[in-house]
Amino acid sequence: MPEEKGKEKPKVREILDKLVAAVAGAYWQLGLGFMGWQTVAPAIRSGILSPLDRAFTATYRYRNATAANVARLWVHGLIGTSDFVTYLKNLGFDDTAIAIIVNYYAFDKYEELAKEKIDRLEIDYKIKRDRLKEEIDFLEDVLSLALGYTKTPEKRHRWRLKEYEELLKLGPDKIRDLLVKTRKELEDLERSWEETKANIRYFMDSDLITRVWKDVPAIRIEWYGITEFLKPTAVPAPPVAPPPKVKPPVAALPTVPYVPPAKPPVKPPAAPIKTARIISPTPGSNIKVGSNWVVRFAYELESPNFIEFRVRWSIDLKADKYDPFVKEILKNFPVRKVATCVYEVSDWIVAGDPSRSKGEAGIGYFNIPKELAGRKLTIAISVRGKGTEKLVVASADYNIVG
Helix, strand or coil: CHHHHHHHHHHHHHHHHHHHHHHHHHHHHCCHHHHHHHHHHHHHHHHHHHHHHHHHHHHHCCCCCCHHHHHHHHHCCCCCHHHHHHHHHHCCCCHHHHHHHHHHHHHHHHHHHHHHHHHHHHHHHHHHHHHHHHHHHHHHHHHHHHCCCCCCCCHHHHHHHHHHHHHHHHCHHHHHHHHHHHHHHHHHHHHHHHHHHHHHHCCCCHHHHHHHHCCCCCCCCCCCCCHHHHCCCCCCCCCCCCCCCCCCCCCCCCCCCCCCCCCCCCCCCCCCEEEEEEEECCCCCEEECCCCEEEEEEEEECCCCCEEEEEEEEEECHHHCCCHHHHHHHCCCCCCECCEEEEECCCCEEECCCCCCEEEEEEEEECCCHHHCCCEEEEEEEEEECCCCCCEEEEEEEEEEC
């Protein structure tokens, strides 16, 4: 009997092992472990992990502001350049990356300062412009009286009756000269203002450039191993053996009549630009969306020659940063900022008559999409005499209507 019991124990153990193996196989084959984890995981994640994550995040606060957040503070002058650079270092950027990031946002900082400077200068410009316009209107009324076209001064100028009397004593010719002189002052003022505004907008203001880039680190990119290629050691090339001498067959030379060389064309002297102004469409007018129109301008050179020009136009989109229609339009244009849609003819276009110093020129037809109705359009044309460096910028503002 004891011997039989001893033989039964291994059999029972073998049966139990097989049963355990069968249960384990069913456990893995039916995916009971995965199903059990999927059942328990939501409860563990919602009841334990998420509250722990919120508690640790609120306690240790390890997240930092992004480089873009701090860059906006620097652009608007709320922090200095050294603080901006220090923060970028704390975020882990190396010197090359810091120089690239700071120089990238320096253009936005320049544009903010440029807009502020233009707004300040525009106040003085409008005061001078309105004063000259009032003087022109007054002189036109005086000239009308001197020529007998009217009998009484206009109501808005009757407080200047003494000036009326003094000017009428000078005669129509003197009054006309004063009127022409005042109109010329107004034209010079408007041209000077447009040039000043263009210089500030297009990164040609030395004061703003000094203010923005004074402490900005210079970009210096050095890739691994590139230095030895930038400064190669000059090694003289081995002398080349001369080719073997071969006597070519002698052939009779054909007789060719002598033709004197042509005289080189006479290059016209350089003619710097004097003035340029947009004449079509009329500055300040309305432009209808979907219509075709051409930009034309008048110019004058110091002597007859060709001109070179290029056109830049921009549309203010500041109120539509998240407008889906505007975003679709922006895909077709090079854009530096979300607030402005800019299109520029980068190549210089040659135009004009080499026998004249005055003339008109233009470029293409433009079709503005209807989604841009109600916005402001600014056109700037840079003009110069061919082969010269002096530039004159003619610009005008327009209203886009539906």
